[in-house]
Amino acid sequence: MIRTAKVTDLDTIYKMGRALHDNYKQTYDLESLLTKDYFHLLVYEKDNQVIGFLAYSLLIDSVDILDIYVDKEYRQQKIASLLIDYMISMVDPKTSFLLEVAVDNLPAISLYEKFGFKVIHTRKKYYGQKDAYVMEREALNE
Numbered sequence: 001m002i003r004t005a006k007v008t009d010l011d012t013i014y015k016m017g018r019a020l021h022d023n024y025k026q027t028y029d030l031e032s033l034l035t036k037d038y039f040h041l042l043v044y045e046k047d048n049q050v051i052g053f054l055a056y057s058l059l060i061d062s063v064d065i066l067d068i069y070v071d072k073e074y075r076q077q078k079i080a081s082l083l084i085d086y087m088i089s090m091v092d093p094k095t096s097f098l099l100e101v102a103v104d105n106l107p108a109i110s111l112y113e114k115f116g117f118k119v120i121h122t123r124k125k126y127y128g129q130k131d132a133y134v135m136e137r138e139a140l141n142e
């Protein structure tokens, strides 16, 4: 089941976030972000346990995907795809999507390509020494 995150989910999300960035909790004040209209945090819940999440911001007609994560033991079961499908279903079809992804994160790049994202730019040393691709999914009907 996919639903919007609650404050009580945040500890679990912070634990998962640590696999994405060392100081996830210091970097993102999710409790405060949850109160913002532009910020959206979806979780995937299975057997009353949060096993994945997707964080994005939506400003007018542009989504910035901030993070997506699925617990290791549940990967390659389409959970990330379901989260992205859900996000897309929540926004206007004229919305465009942007994200950054490390150039060596092949599972994530492949996932985004499946949803029509294309590399539009490379940001040098975006993640420490590592470069990032900026990927975009253009709005439909443009």
Ligand SMILES: CC(C)(COP(=O)(O)OP(=O)(O)OC[C@H]1O[C@@H](n2cnc3c(N)ncnc32)[C@H](O)[C@@H]1OP(=O)(O)O)[C@@H](O)C(=O)NCCC(=O)NCCS
Binding pocket: 020, 067, 068, 069, 070, 071, 074, 075, 076, 077, 078, 079, 080, 081, 082, 100, 101, 102, 105, 106, 107, 108, 110, 111, 112, 114
């Ligand atoms: C990237 C991530 C979110 C994918 O989650 P997932 O639930 O396993 O993804 P899905 O099962 O929906 O996979 C959809 C597509 O993604 C790609 N993919 C997912 N895992 C992959 C892997 N290990 N190797 C290659 N491609 C992979 C495939 O194209 C797959 O389509 P397919 O099943 O038809 O082959 C997950 O691996 C993860 O949490 N990684 C760590 C966090 C991270 O890197 N997040 C992205 C930050 S930008």
